[in-house]
Structures are given as structure tokens and as C-alpha cells.
Amino acid sequence: MNDLVFEIGLAIALIAIAGLLSTKLRFSVIPFYILVGMAVGPHSIQWGHFDLRFIESAPFIDFLGRIGILFLLFCLGLEFSIGRLIKSGRSIAVGGTIYILINFSLSLIFGWAAGLPLLEVLIVGGVMTISSSAIAAKVLVDLKRTANPETEMILGIIMFDDVFLAVYISILSGLILNGSSSLGGVLMTALIALGFMLLVLVIGRKCVPLLNRMLNIRSNELFLLVIFALLFTIAGFSETIHVAEAIGALLVGLVLAETxxxxRIEQLIFPFRDFFGAIFFFSFGLTIDPLSLGGAVWLSIGAVVLTLIGNLVSGMWAGRNAGLSPKASVNIGITIVARGEFSIIMANLAKAGGLLQIIQPFTALYVLILAILGPLLTKETKHIYRLMAPLFKRSRWGQGEPKKKEVTSES
Incomplete structure (x- = not known):
């Protein structure tokens, strides 16, 4: 196909069909978007003269997908406020540390046990540690769990992940691409990332009165232009200082949630979130080559099992430390089990550095399995908790009142 507009139109039609099918079957829509993207991606099979592969439009669809990530995280930020995060600051820092330590340690052990060289082990560590903020945001919205008490911890771990990612990518880029990485450069990257996030939150909260006056605009057109300007400018700037643009969008949402x-922002923005969010998952499917996945099946399945265990243990530990109930703690670990955009970034770094080719299909299959399994398991956390209930009874956890009052919509 050479007509860009026609390809985009077909892409939207396929996404709509996938959404209708998932609704009919009562499954999470995310796996359907990813699978339909794989079916028509540049790596899919051409059926004779009938070529449905999305080749010409793939870069443009990828860009639309990046916009989808921004809207997903921005809208997730709107569900909270800076004040709520500040109150939970200590528990979030502890929970994020627990999550990183457990999952990163397990992933390094897994890479070493698989017999991979050191640099490949470090790449696998990054692939298996960082959860997908886009998928987590989509799942929380779809299941109407944004008001749940554990969602603050989930959001905090997502932000904590990004600080870790900024430092880790800096280290690996130096080791793989440049052959070295100075301690000073690593520390500077970490301080810049953390400082930027704190600066946006502090200044944003101070500027709420100014934002209230600035956004007092009658025209919806001009109102949206101002919101979009804030969103894309801050998200884009964050990317230039090695803070993921998605986290920049999340910060903007947290600030505007105080206004x-x-x-009005939610009413006007949510349709953009739903549209561009669907395109993101479709674009992710376009990047996966189905024919390259066979050689990494067992390695990927082993990694998936280890990730499920690591997430469940770290989620329960983080939740218990924050005074949440066992049910809420199970929700934490399962909700952020999906891997996605950040894992793909790590795999691309391995490809750029000329590391073992197995990293690419391993990452693609690992991410695909968890991108499908994560939303499905999150929907069924109630049943997972029931299966684990005897363990909680023996440990006497959750028999009394939790420290935080739970307000759940669908736990």
C-alpha cells in the first residue's frame, strides 16, 4: 500500500473490529490490539498479490502511538493529586525500592542461569524489571480502579521505575555503546531526573492559582490548545534530559489535577486518550516479527514465570509495608506485571550494540505474553486473592482492620 491516508483508515478500522470482538468475548481489549497489529505488521506474511502489511504508514502509526502513551499517562495523573502523592511519599519510596530490588535481582540471576554473557545479562535485567506504564494506566482505567487505595502505590512504583530506568540506561549506554560509563555521569543523570520530577511537582503546586486563571477560557478550542501546549512541551522537554516523556505527561496530569x-479537562481529553491509546497498542504489535519468536519460546516462558513470582512477592511486601490489605497488595503486584515500551527500548539498545540476536525475539515474545497475560490476570485478581487467602490466614495478615480505609470499585 502506498496511500498513507488509506492505510491509516484501514488501521483504525482493524482497531475498531478488534475492540468490538474483545467486547463480545468480554476480554481485555489490549491483547486484541497487539495481535491485530502483529497480523498486519511489516513482518507479517504477504498473501500473494493481496498485501495487507502496514509498511509505508508504520513510522507514522508509531508516532501516533507515542502520543497515545502521553495521553494514557496524562489522564492517569488527572486521577490523582500532588497532595495525595506527598502523603504517601515514604511508603512509595520503600515500595518502589522493594519492587526494583526483587525483580532486578531475579532477572539478573535468570540471565546468568541461562548462560548469557555479562552485557546480555544486564540487558535482560532491564527488560524484565521495568513495567509498562501505558498498559498499567489502560488497565486501571478500564477496570475503574483509579479510586482504589493501592493505585497510589502503583503510580508511585511507576515513577520510581522511571528514575531507575534513567540511571540504568545511562550505565548500559556507556558500557555497550561507548565501552565505559563514568560514575559522575551516572550520578548526574539520576540527580537531573529526580530533580526535574520534584521541580515540576513543587512549582506546579505553587502555580495552581495562576493555572486556574490561565485556564479560565470559554472557548473549548483555545482551552484544548493550552492543555496540549503544556502536555507536549513538558513531556518533550523531559525526554531531552533522559526522563521518559510518558513520565513528563504523568507529572502534567498530577499538576492539573489540583486545578x-x-x-472540564477530563471531559475533553478522555476521547483523545481512548483513540490514541488504542493506536499505541496496535503500533506495538506492528513491531513484533512473529517468525522470529520460535527460538526464544522456553527462555521467554521461564522469564514470564519468574516475573509473575517476583511481581506478586514484591507487590505483597510493598502493600503490607504501606498498611494495605492483602487483597490490595495482590492487586499491586498483578496490575504492574505487564512489560512493554521500556523493555523494547532495552532490546533496541542491545541491537545497536551488536549483542546476541536472541535478545530481540526473547524480548518480543516475553513482552507479548505479559502484555496479554497482565490485563487478563489483573481482571481476575479477586479470584487470585481467594486462592491465596489460606496463606494470609496462616500469617495473620489482614485479619484486623487495614491501616488505610479501602474504597474499591472492582477489586
């Missing part, structure tokens, strides 16, 4: 215009 008096929150309801």
Missing part, C-alpha cells in the same frame, strides 16, 4: 478545571 478547578479538572472535570
Amino acid at each position: 478547578a478545571h479538572l472535570k
